[in-house]
Amino acid sequence: MRKYEAIIILNPNLSSKVDNFLKDFEKLLKDNSFNILKTEDIGRRQLAYSINNHNKGHYLIFNIEGDSLKLSEVENKIKYNDTIIRYLFISVKEHSGEDSQLLIDSKNKNNDSESEENLDKKAQEKVNIKSDDSSVKENEASQVKENSEENASNNKNETEQDDE
């Protein structure tokens, strides 16, 4: 029995079918007498360079243990799977057991985007309030203008009357 870490990058267009893939892959591992100790679904990530014209990838990380001979069988099975754009099996001495930095980062990113959305909403509300204020000011300004125009016309009338 050896301990392995499996990293799989899925086609981002098939992100919605991740659950199906997870089931299939776990079944494949179990059929080959692997124990799955931990599964991490990192989610879609920007790739540092494009692979097969994909700029994003859906990352999955598995902590598994099993036989090295069986591993090559698993590898042969997933080699020609179109949904996988890259995979890597690394043998490790010990599994860390903690959440990987990638998973933490992706979670933080999700939280950030949510909070940013909230901030955006707040900002929009503020803008709305401000626009209300400005519209009120505009109204006042226009009223003032009208008044001045009226005054001007009155003055004109007066001058016309004077002429008469």
Add this chain to the structure above:
Amino acid sequence: MSKYKIPERFSFKDINLLKQFITETGKIIPARVTGISASNQRKITKSIKIARFLALIPYTDMHK
């Protein structure tokens, strides 16, 4: 004092750490510049190469 926070175990997943050991163009910075121990430099180098394969960090800045 070293300017790097060296963890007990290196992992290709800790991208922010690995990015300190590559140049802007993506090259691995040599040990004579980083000044970390030879053993740690080997581990870092290995992690960087794995992270590159998994498209977590670039091989170069010339990628299209």
